[in-house]
Amino acid sequence: MRWIKTLFRKERLENQLERELRFHIEQQTEDLMAEGLSREEARRRVMVGFGGREVVKERCRDVRGVRWIEDFWQDLGYGVRHLRGSPLFTLVAVLSLALGIGANTAIFSLIDTIMLRSMPVAEPDRLVELMRYMPRGRGAISYPLFEQLSTESRSFTATFAHSSVDVRHISFGSEEEPVRTALASAGYYSTLGVQAVLGRTFGEEDERAPVAVVSYAWWYRRFGGDPNVIGKAFRRNGTLFTIIGVTPKGFLGPIVGSPSEVTFPLKMDAEVRGEESVINRADYSWLSVMARLRPGVSRGEAQAEVSGLFRRGLEQEASKVELRDRKEILERRMELRPAGNGFVGLSERYAEPLTALMGIVAIVLLLACSNLANLLLARAMARRREISVRLAVGAGKGRIIRQLMAESLLLAAIGGASGIALALWLSNGLIRMMSAGGLSMLFEITPDLRVLGFTASASVLTCLLFGLIPAWQAARVQVNPTLKEGRLGDRARWRRGLVVIQVALSLLLVIGGGLFVRTLANLNSMEPGFDRRGVFMFDVDLRKAGYKGDRMKAMQERIVERLNAIPGVESASFANVRPVSGGGWDGNVNVEGYTPKPDEHAQAHFNAVSPGHFRTLRTPILLGREFTERDSAKAPKVVIVNEAFVKRYFGGTAPLGKQVNKAEVVGVVKDMKYRTLRQEIPPTAY
Numbered sequence: 001m002r003w004i005k006t007l008f009r010k011e012r013l014e015n016q017l018e019r020e021l022r023f024h025i026e027q028q029t030e031d032l033m034a035e036g037l038s039r040e041e042a043r044r045r046v047m048v049g050f051g052g053r054e055v056v057k058e059r060c061r062d063v064r065g066v067r068w069i070e071d072f073w074q075d076l077g078y079g080v081r082h083l084r085g086s087p088l089f090t091l092v093a094v095l096s097l098a099l100g101i102g103a104n105t106a107i108f109s110l111i112d113t114i115m116l117r118s119m120p121v122a123e124p125d126r127l128v129e130l131m132r133y134m135p136r137g138r139g140a141i142s143y144p145l146f147e148q149l150s151t152e153s154r155s156f157t158a159t160f161a162h163s164s165v166d167v168r169h170i171s172f173g174s175e176e177e178p179v180r181t182a183l184a185s186a187g188y189y190s191t192l193g194v195q196a197v198l199g200r201t202f203g204e205e206d207e208r209a210p211v212a213v214v215s216y217a218w219w220y221r222r223f224g225g226d227p228n229v230i231g232k233a234f235r236r237n238g239t240l241f242t243i244i245g246v247t248p249k250g251f252l253g254p255i256v257g258s259p260s261e262v263t264f265p266l267k268m269d270a271e272v273r274g275e276e277s278v279i280n281r282a283d284y285s286w287l288s289v290m291a292r293l294r295p296g297v298s299r300g301e302a303q304a305e306v307s308g309l310f311r312r313g314l315e316q317e318a319s320k321v322e323l324r325d326r327k328e329i330l331e332r333r334m335e336l337r338p339a340g341n342g343f344v345g346l347s348e349r350y351a352e353p354l355t356a357l358m359g360i361v362a363i364v365l366l367l368a369c370s371n372l373a374n375l376l377l378a379r380a381m382a383r384r385r386e387i388s389v390r391l392a393v394g395a396g397k398g399r400i401i402r403q404l405m406a407e408s409l410l411l412a413a414i415g416g417a418s419g420i421a422l423a424l425w426l427s428n429g430l431i432r433m434m435s436a437g438g439l440s441m442l443f444e445i446t447p448d449l450r451v452l453g454f455t456a457s458a459s460v461l462t463c464l465l466f467g468l469i470p471a472w473q474a475a476r477v478q479v480n481p482t483l484k485e486g487r488l489g490d491r492a493r494w495r496r497g498l499v500v501i502q503v504a505l506s507l508l509l510v511i512g513g514g515l516f517v518r519t520l521a522n523l524n525s526m527e528p529g530f531d532r533r534g535v536f537m538f539d540v541d542l543r544k545a546g547y548k549g550d551r552m553k554a555m556q557e558r559i560v561e562r563l564n565a566i567p568g569v570e571s572a573s574f575a576n577v578r579p580v581s582g583g584g585w586d587g588n589v590n591v592e593g594y595t596p597k598p599d600e601h602a603q604a605h606f607n608a609v610s611p612g613h614f615r616t617l618r619t620p621i622l623l624g625r626e627f628t629e630r631d632s633a634k635a636p637k638v639v640i641v642n643e644a645f646v647k648r649y650f651g652g653t654a655p656l657g658k659q660v661n662k663a664e665v666v667g668v669v670k671d672m673k674y675r676t677l678r679q680e681i682p683p684t685a686y
Helices: 002-008 010-034 039-050 053-063 067-084 087-116 143-152 188-192 216-223 266-273 299-318 323-330 345-382 384-392 397-435 449-475 481-486 489-525 549-564 613-617 643-650
Strands: 127-134 137-139 156-162 166-172 175-184 211-214 233-236 239-246 262-265 288-293 333-338 586-588 603-606 621-624 638-642 663-669
Touching (some): 010 039, 010 053, 039 053, 067 087, 067 397, 087 345, 087 397, 143 156, 156 188, 175 266, 211 216, 262 266, 288 299, 299 323, 299 333, 345 397, 345 489, 397 449, 638 643, 643 663
Parallel strands (some): 638 663
Antiparallel strands (some): 127 137, 156 175, 156 288, 166 175, 211 262, 233 239, 621 663
8 A cells, every 4th residue: 555655755755766866877877987988978878778867757656556646636736727717618517517417416316315215214125015906096094904904914023004194283382383293003113113212102002192202303493402392291182192202313204205293193093183083994094004024024925915814804895785886896906015215105106207307307417518528629629739739748648638538527526516506406496396285395305425426426427428529539639730730520520410419409308398388388278167267265274273063064154254245255165175186085976867887886076065166166057056055954965066977977868856875966067177187077076
């Protein structure tokens, strides 16, 4: 490892080298003088034999093994001076690279956070998610089914059930605040191997206890990291809950982007939600389930066991229903998915758009590299006199290429560093877009080692892409002035080729951008089934104030009356599901005069609305009437259906007066979209 010392003893080694060369020259000079030559002639012959003192020094320096480091450092210093002398070029180059590298780093950061990064838990590679699939898509799991799989399966060391994060209000004395809450079964923390940094987590002995575990971030934000938080109490729906523990700083829960701030025992669901408990309801699917594989058990073996257990339960359920419903039940299946980075809902949802974005920004980076390569070729033509002089005094072509590549690497490094700062801003903007219209997503987008490694790799790759061709072309310049001024053909061909690449990439981006704008225009002009102008939507949580049953309905009516009395308000109403909200409420329908096929499952989308709902949204009533105040709980049951419902279940017959789930059809409304604008409108019953 003597070369390391060489880097830090350069001055001493240079003095030693100078003394050694002087010694050899003097020694050989004296030897020639001993043969009868004069000192002047002897010294001349010695210097001719040496071939030049500086050349010998260069050869000696090469032997040390650190010459490339010294040259690289000198090249960087020269590159800094050269770039400083061309501020406009430097600014354009750095901004181009910062945009390309920053956009790629931003998308990679999100892909890493959502799809690649493992949860900070014990042995995340042994975690699996149990996902229930139905003919119409994926569904959650009921608590009785979770208990059955937990007790009967021998493939897992532990399992836990978890409800999705929701925002609810808790009270410290008279002070009330919204927090992100979650419900988790007793094995939640033990299955993940998460230990509390303060206090303890809850277990089986706390299943029906009014306790809560809080996240590190919320504890620090709400209590300033006060260690006396253990034992503090708050109220939720009249129940007093006690904080018993704080989770580690890096643990954000099993739902990527939605960390829970306060987690309650699952069997306290009635107290937390303010509704009747659904723990024992086999028909209420609301849980996500995760399990830890036993050592030596593969995911395939566990899949076979769970599928058998699930199939037996399905056969028992199917034996209790009508023949036409059995096929739909028996088509359900249970699938095990790797869950090392948390529940897969968010990663599945955004995998395709993030991958597409990664491809787009990669093209942007290639375009930036092509532009810079063209600029560097032009600069190389302007610097051909300087390069010719360097070649004339003995510099090799490899040395010229290394020096020009050092300048390119310097540009790429500055662009990459600027790109990291830009990536943080772009990532936060993308998160805000992903959170639009729903519960805001919370990610820790930080430049960790993987992100920094990706940025460094991108910077080196861009350096090679935009720097290698100009450097190689510049090193081929002819020293002879006549040839030097005339040999521009190869360089011109390279520049023409780069222009073709730029045009091709730009055209690809323009076409993609045009299609994107066209999609936005189509979505904006798409008819959602209601008039969006002047419509103001908001949620009202009456349960928080203690309203239930008839008192809640009476308060809803009073709110609508007060809203209708406001000057400028044409109409106001309540609805269970808002249009284009991403949510839905589906169920079975029994339609008078309609006989389902043997393999058909008659279903519809449901919504519960108050009188004036269609008038408020200006959705046309095509047949019959809208709901009125006379349609109360004591009046005969009535239902309004949409066009899609009539087309599927009534065909060409008149729907008015027919029965749907023992309710009389009194109206037909225009189709309205509820989940997304792209959605095919399902049969809907109001």
